[in-house]
Amino acid sequence: MDTPPLMNRLTAEAVGTFGFFFLGxxxxxxxxxxxxxxxxxxxxAGFGGGLALMIFAFGHISGGHYxxxxxxxxxxxxxxxxxxxxxxxxxxxxxGVVAAVVARIVYTGAAADQLVNTPAVGKGNALVLExxxxxxxxxxxxxxxxxxxxxxxxxLAPVAIGGFIFxxxxxxxxxxxxxxxxxxxxxxxxxxxxxxxxxxxxxxxxAGGALAGYARPLLFPAAEPQAPSA
Numbered sequence: 001m002d003t004p005p006l007m008n009r010l011t012a013e014a015v016g017t018f019g020f021f022f023l024g025x026x027x028x029x030x031x032x033x034x035x036x037x038x039x040x041x042x043x044x045a046g047f048g049g050g051l052a053l054m055i056f057a058f059g060h061i062s063g064g065h066y067x068x069x070x071x072x073x074x075x076x077x078x079x080x081x082x083x084x085x086x087x088x089x090x091x092x093x094x095x096g097v098v099a100a101v102v103a104r105i106v107y108t109g110a111a112a113d114q115l116v117n118t119p120a121v122g123k124g125n126a127l128v129l130e131x132x133x134x135x136x137x138x139x140x141x142x143x144x145x146x147x148x149x150x151x152x153x154x155x156l157a158p159v160a161i162g163g164f165i166f167x168x169x170x171x172x173x174x175x176x177x178x179x180x181x182x183x184x185x186x187x188x189x190x191x192x193x194x195x196x197x198x199x200x201x202x203x204x205x206x207a208g209g210a211l212a213g214y215a216r217p218l219l220f221p222a223a224e225p226q227a228p229s230a
Contacts, residue, residue, distance in 0.1 A: 004061050004062075006084065006087065008061060008062075009061055009062040009063070009088075010062070010087055010088070010090075010091040011091070012058040012061035012062040013058070013062040013063075013065060013066065013088055013091040013092060013095070014091040014092070014094045014095035014098075015058065015095060016054040016055070016057065016058040016059075016062065016064060016066050016095065017054075017066040017091070017092045017094075017095030017096055017099070017183065018095035018096070018098050018099045019050060019053070019054045019057070019099075020047070020050045020051045020054045020066045021050075021095065021096050021099035021100070021183075021184060021187065022050075022099040022102060022103065023046050023047070023049070023050030023053075024043070024046045024047035024050050024184075025099060025100065025103040025107075025115050025188070026046060026103070026107075027042055027043040027045070027046030027047070028043055028046075028111060028114050028115055029103060029107035029108070029111035029112075029114075029115075030042070031043055031114075032107075032108070032110055032111040032114050033107060033108050033110070033111050040170070040173065040174070041170060043169070043173070044165075044166050044167075044169035044170040044173060044178070045166055047165050047166070047169050047178070048162045048163060048164075048165040048166025048167075048169060049162055049166070050162075051066065051158075051161060051162045051165050052158040052159055052161065052162025052163070053158075053162075054066060055157065055158035055161060055162070056158045059157070059158060062088075063080070063145075064158070064161075065088060065092070066092060066095070066181075066183075067092065067180075067181040067182075067183065067184070067205075067209075068088075068089045068092055068093075068181070068182045068183055068205075068206065068209075069134050069137075069138065069180070069181060069182060069205035069206050069208060069209030069210075070137075070138055070141060070181075070209060071085050071088045071089065071092070071209075072085060072206055072209045072210055072213070073138035073141070073142075073208075073209030073210060073212045073213040074138075074141070074142075074146070074213065075213065076209075076210050076212075076213025076214055077142060077146075077212070077213035077214070077216035077217075078213075078216075078217075079142070079146045079216075089183075092183045093183050093186065093187065095183075096183040096184065096186070096187030097187045097190060097191065099187065100112075100115060100187040100188040100190070100191040100192075101191055103115060103188075104191055104192070112188070112191070112192060113192060113194070115188035115192070116185075116188050116189050116192050116194045117176070117177035117178075117179045117184075117185045117188075117189075117197065117198075117200075117201050118177060118196075118197050119175065119176050119177065119197060119200065120174060120175055120176070120177075121175045121176070123197070123200060125175070126175065126176045126197075126200050126204075127200050127203065127204045128204075129172050129175055129176050129204075130172075130176050130179060130180060130200060130201060130204035130205055130208070131204040131205070131207055131208040132208065133168045133172050133180050133208070134180045134181075134204065134205040134207075134208030134209050134212075135208035135209070135211050135212050135215075136164070136168075136212075137161075137164050137165070137168065137180055137208075137209075137212075138208065138209045138212035138213065139212050139215070139216075139219065140160060140161065140164050141157075141161055142212065142216050142219075142220060143220065144156060144157040144160040144161065145157040145161070147220050149220075165180065168180060176200075177201075179201045179205065180205055180208075181201075181205055182201060182202045182205050182206060184201075185198055185201030185202070186198055186201070186202065
């Protein structure tokens with residue numbers, strides 16, 4: 001299938017990022033504004049399910065990254081043009097900021113404040129947790145979305161990718177806020193002007209994604225031709 005024009009892909013990436021973030025942000029808002037209506041598991045489901053649905057919707061156009069760390073990791077791993085990393089990051093941030101602005105308008109100020117990631121553990125611990133989770137996340141993406149040797153390549157990619165975010169947000173979210181995505185953290189931090197801890201959520205996911213890209217050739221070597229058996 002021919003690759004869609006870059007502008008089409010950037011538009012899909014911005015809209016998909018908006019949908020992914022807004023669904024997740026709405027879960028946080030429900031938790032804050034309507035106590036008892038949703039649990040922390042519901043918030044994780046909002047982000048994980050929102051990501052899966054937006055990949056189903058637009059993944060065939062843009063690849064469904066919706067995350068600067070994913071874009072960087074795929075580029076480092078040779079599965080995405082390095083020259084298009086910058087434009088994808090801009091599209092992701094546009095979608096993310098619009099989602100944060102809309103959430104700020106339609107939900108309470110208290111809910112909007114809770115969209116900003118802050119660690120519940122030491123900053124060094126949060127850095128490590130976000131790094132490890134993003135590293136594993138991008139490895140999952142390499143397998144389910146790019147590895148022709150995987151029997152589930154492509155077909156189950158949205159489910160596996162969204163499922164990872166659901167699981168990681170459930171088990172790591174209480175410690176770090178469960179970002180694993182620079183745009184997810186930076187967008188509401190900009191809108192709410194709360195940038196104190198945002199460096200954690202920029203540095204750790206980008207480093208984790210890049211390391212996954214470097215590790216890809218070691219963990220998923222290209223298939224070598226097999227000599228015919230005697």
